[in-house]
Amino acid sequence: MLNEPYAPPKYFQISRDIIAQIQHGQLAPGMPVPSENDIIEKYKVSNTTARKALHELEKAGWVNRVKGKGTFVRDYTVVRAINRIFGFTKNMIEAGRKPSTRLIGFHLRSEDHSQTVNGRLYTMRGPVCEIERVRYADGIPMMCETRYISLQLCPDIHRKNLEQSLYAIFDKEYGIQLTEINQMLSAVVLEGDALKPFQVTKPIPAFRVEGVSFCGKELIIEMEDSVYRGDMYRFAAKAVR
Amino acid sequence: MLNEPYAPPKYFQISRDIIAQIQHGQLAPGMPVPSENDIIEKYKVSNTTARKALHELEKAGWVNRVKGKGTFVRDYTVVRAINRIFGFTKNMIEAGRKPSTRLIGFHLRSEDHSQTVNGRLYTMRGPVCEIERVRYADGIPMMCETRYISLQLCPDIHRKNLEQSLYAIFDKEYGIQLTEINQMLSAVVLEGDALKPFQVTKPIPAFRVEGVSFCGKELIIEMEDSVYRGDMYRFAAKAVR
Numbered sequence: 001m002l003n004e005p006y007a008p009p010k011y012f013q014i015s016r017d018i019i020a021q022i023q024h025g026q027l028a029p030g031m032p033v034p035s036e037n038d039i040i041e042k043y044k045v046s047n048t049t050a051r052k053a054l055h056e057l058e059k060a061g062w063v064n065r066v067k068g069k070g071t072f073v074r075d076y077t078v079v080r081a082i083n084r085i086f087g088f089t090k091n092m093i094e095a096g097r098k099p100s101t102r103l104i105g106f107h108l109r110s111e112d113h114s115q116t117v118n119g120r121l122y123t124m125r126g127p128v129c130e131i132e133r134v135r136y137a138d139g140i141p142m143m144c145e146t147r148y149i150s151l152q153l154c155p156d157i158h159r160k161n162l163e164q165s166l167y168a169i170f171d172k173e174y175g176i177q178l179t180e181i182n183q184m185l186s187a188v189v190l191e192g193d194a195l196k197p198f199q200v201t202k203p204i205p206a207f208r209v210e211g212v213s214f215c216g217k218e219l220i221i222e223m224e225d226s227v228y229r230g231d232m233y234r235f236a237a238k239a240v241r
Numbered sequence: 242m243l244n245e246p247y248a249p250p251k252y253f254q255i256s257r258d259i260i261a262q263i264q265h266g267q268l269a270p271g272m273p274v275p276s277e278n279d280i281i282e283k284y285k286v287s288n289t290t291a292r293k294a295l296h297e298l299e300k301a302g303w304v305n306r307v308k309g310k311g312t313f314v315r316d317y318t319v320v321r322a323i324n325r326i327f328g329f330t331k332n333m334i335e336a337g338r339k340p341s342t343r344l345i346g347f348h349l350r351s352e353d354h355s356q357t358v359n360g361r362l363y364t365m366r367g368p369v370c371e372i373e374r375v376r377y378a379d380g381i382p383m384m385c386e387t388r389y390i391s392l393q394l395c396p397d398i399h400r401k402n403l404e405q406s407l408y409a410i411f412d413k414e415y416g417i418q419l420t421e422i423n424q425m426l427s428a429v430v431l432e433g434d435a436l437k438p439f440q441v442t443k444p445i446p447a448f449r450v451e452g453v454s455f456c457g458k459e460l461i462i463e464m465e466d467s468v469y470r471g472d473m474y475r476f477a478a479k480a481v482r
Contacts, residue, residue, distance in 0.1 A: 084482075182478075185475060185476040186475050205427075206446075238421065239324055239421070241418070
């Protein structure tokens with residue numbers, strides 16, 4: 001690994017190292033990133049290289065430089081409207097972030113799937129495809145979802161590319177649009193193994209979202225049980241009479 | 242204190258002791274309460290007294306007895322619809338709970354009050370009455386709220402009885418009804434001093450609700466910054482296209 005011929009320049013490596021710390025939550029939004037002097041000392045580089053590393057972080061949109069105060073991790077909080085059917089992908093694009101999805105696993109189940117949402121028990125007829133995914137914004141894991149999809153309505157969905165928006169798959173592959181979603185939000189604390197998908201080590205507050213989605217009157221297309229990290233996510237709601 | 246002439250019967254004292262543990266979160270919903278034998282041993286009482294204490298808990302609605310399994314703390318979770326203007330008081334009554342409110346303090350402020358909700362900065366003209374209250378269901382502290390009320394729209398509101406529903410005061414005393422509320426929900430962890438109003442000692446997950454309430458087009462009557470305990474509160478939402 002020493003003097004690898006294709007190794008990227010030193011300033012770039014340093015910026016990646018700091019980005020990794022942001023992605024893993026060691027550097028939280030609003031916290032100062034290492035200063036020029038900190039970088040010189042820690043990485044044994046010149047002040048030109050240190051300055052270039054900080055400039056790279058800024059150019060890539062990870063930090064804000066505040067004149068005379070220092071360089072701070074950008075606030076990556078995303079607000080999601082709770083009253084609108086609006087997938088993660090669109091939500092992130094609208095927030096100016098780059099969404100991506102990683103499929104962790106799936107299971108075909110022949111049984112019905114039942115879940116209680118807001119005190120009512122909903123049952124979706126089997127067979128059901130259960131999928132587990134982690135969803136990222138600019139490489140930061142934002143939420144971890146388990147979704148149960150009706151194979152009656154979406155046959156062979158496990159053969160589609162499941163690392164894209166499910167709403168896009170429902171629409172383009174099956175001609176199905178959602179009409180309504182009932183959701184229940186709980187506040188939870190993620191600890192231990194539950195932190196793993198988020199690549200953080202300290203407990204973080206989170207939203208648990210349990211939901212049932214309809215594509216017609218009383219016709220359930222999918223149910224969900226997801227966890228959104230609370231340090232980077234907010235839910236917006238409008239109440240009327 | 243020994244042999245106090247008016248001391249309530251032993252079984253009643255024991256039941257109050259267990260209720261206090263439920264109220265303080267030492268006994269969480271779904272957990273077993275001490276068994277007859279536990280009570281006999283801990284409080285040095287007869288099995289008749291122990292049985293009466295458990296019966297008292299059940300009669301008061303704090304526990305469920307499951308035949309052959311034991312006695313468990315009732316699940317006190319309340320679901321609140323997020324899309325409806327619906328105060329705490331009504332919400333609790335609908336859930337079959339007895340609501341109460343304790344005023345912790347108030348402040349009259351002449352300055353405008355500004356708050357950012359869902360990325361937009363809202364400003365309410367001063368003077369403003371800031372009030373802090375703790376709200377209970379069956380004696381359990383469920384949420385802790387700070388509300389900022391327009392004294393232009395509600396003059397002298399600090400002279401009203403502030404331990405009742407503010408919505409009722411707006412309506413009955415000022416003839417004002419809310420038309421819309423914009424809210425932002427965050428997931429947080431309560432620790433240290435933030436736990437005090439809830440009389441618990443271990444960190445609990447919670448919802449932070451920041452909101453702005455209108456009583457006409459762009460006419461702000463109040464803003465809020467509240468904390469709902471996440472172990473006893475859920476938010477329900479309906480999303481449509």
